[in-house]
């Protein structure tokens with residue numbers, strides 16, 4: 001069910017409500033509204049901030065779609081207003097605000113009941129599907145046993161059915177491949193908000209700044225012409241200059257790192273005596289809008305190609321996804337990269353096993369990822 005369906009069927013469909021809208025709790029977007037009920041972002045912002053601090057709306061009321069309402073009552077989860085004989089009732093449900101207007105023929109109590117039934121539904125729907133980890137683990141487990149018991153087409157059509165339902169909540173399960181194992185995994189992602197606004201619900205601005213610095217290091221600083229590492233060690237991550245500019249103490253930076261791993265934004269691995277953090281499959285999916293600006297694309301016109309190309313991410317020659325773990329051509333300036341599993345499959349079909357771009361012998365010796373550091377002593 002889409003947001004528009006909620007409005008038309010669950011709210012206006014009752015015949016007791018004249019206008020309705022569903023918006024984000026932060027007051028930054030109107031997700032759906034009944035025809036002609038045009039709540040502006042300024043109006044919404046005032047309303048949303050009324051849940052945090054009701055002083056302003058209690059004093060001067062609030063506007064919706066150009067109509068001015070007197071604030072009658074503000075409670076923790078609800079705001080009730082009036083204009084003449086028309087009432088308006090607004091409820092926050094965690095991620096959303098539901099706004100309904102009702103005529104004098106509808107009792108306030110009835111309108112409240114209708115909205116609360118819907119808000120309970122949204123809250124429980126949110127809870128049951130937001131158990132991302134459980135979905136991940138379950139689906140990964142199904143996939144690993146795929147060859148034994150589950151038909152992949154059945155699984156994919158099952159997931160596409162789930163997607164038809166959760167798209168109304170701005171969620172989608174997307175398939176990706178874990179680069180380190182070559183195993184397909186499905187990840188529940190939020191399709192409307194970007195990664196940084198998602199992070200802002202769980203992390204403070206310093207922690208988000210720290211995350212951005214880690215990203216910058218993993219994508220840019222650890223990636224040079226000679227070495228494409230795409231990783232940061234824990235000691236690099238906790239370097240004083242890095243955490244100081246984000247305004248974090250060492251203890252809170254360590255706690256943030258652990259939380260980024262726990263919530264699937266970063267992957268943590270041991271290599272020798274070092275602890276490395278790399279971009280997780282979830283990050284690679286959800287950060288794609290950021291990452292794609294760093295991808296090497298022969299069609300891009302860079303001013304100084306030779307320096308820029310070598311410091312950009314490359315796509316796998318076989319599957320065309322970004323490679324942050326895999327093999328590179330032995331020729332240092334050749335842009336050919338393969339994931340390990342893609343290289344095996346691709347080269348198994350080639351008699352000569354040569355780089356498809358420059359013709360150099362393909363050796364599977366030159367790594368992309370933290371294994372790149374094996375060839376040098378650090």
Ligand SMILES: [Zn+2]
Nearest residue numbers: 316319339342
């Ligand atoms: Zn590949």
Ligand SMILES: [Zn+2]
Nearest residue numbers: 329334355358
């Ligand atoms: Zn090559």
